[in-house]
Amino acid sequence: MSADLDYPRLLHVAGTILDGAVEEFRAGVGAPSAVVKGATDFATQVDLDLERRLSAELAEQTQIPVHGEEFGGPDPDSGVVWVLDPVDGTFNYSTGVPLTGILLGLVVDGDPILGLTWLPLQNRRYAAHVDGPLLVDGEPAPPLTETDLATSVLAYGPFNAGYGGRYPGAQRADVLRGLSSRAARVRMTGSTGVDLSFTAAGIFGGAVIFGRHAWDNAPGTALVRAAGGVATDLAGAPWTVNSPSLVVGAPGLHSELLDVITEASYGEWKE
Known part of the structure; x- marks a missing residue:
């Protein structure tokens, strides 16, 4: 199944969709809890709104279903599925700590083959598919070397x-x-x-x-x-x-x- 996927095209389409959500993400920093999940775990209205928006755009433009943190979706263990976290680091986001972002991955039968991490408050974008390289703000980054x-x-x-x-x-x-x-x-x-x-x-x-x-x-x-x-x-x-x-x-x-x-x-x- 993964052999039939055009990784560069999917990475480009997904990146363009995430780019379109950056301003909405930035505008919502400091949003309070809208859905309580635990003592210090919650979702903001931005989580909910962004997931609806991004899921709809991804499904329409790629014809691939989406499993999101807030609303679920098809089992990512089987077939080709986008997995989406519209606001990662929600506690940081709600309190104004600028270590937070939008996460999007593509999995095939449970294996991750493509990933995007947009950090709008850092003005930084990380993207890659399994064949590499890692792209930082669209430019290839050097591969990791051995360290300790x-x-x-x-x-x-x-x-x-x-x-x-x-x-x-x-x-x-x-x-x-x-x-x-x-x-x-x-x-x-x-x-x-x-x-x-x-x-x-x-x-x-x-x-x-x-x-x-x-x-x-x-x-x-x-x-x-x-x-x-x-x-x-x-x-x-x-x-x-x-x-x-x-x-x-x-x-x-x-x-x-x-x-x-x-x-x-x-x-x-x-x-």
């Missing part, structure tokens, strides 16, 4: 140390402690899109993402792989839309990162 934790900045996903779940907060804190003594610096941006696009561009050496949502992870996974990086789950399996987590990194650093995670999590996340 000791000289790199690492992004780490936000968490509550008191929470349980598949990756308990207390263990996440242990892993963070282990990484803090190995990486040059650790950063928590609050935006998966920022973490992954910055890794693809070589700003961050790698990133650890505990969320599993395709609309968060597929776009940036495509960017990282197109740039020559590695994307797996916490157990080291190649990332797909069914993966429970995401670890990305430059060559060399990624394997080192997994080793530290496995050691600090007592091997329990290798399951």
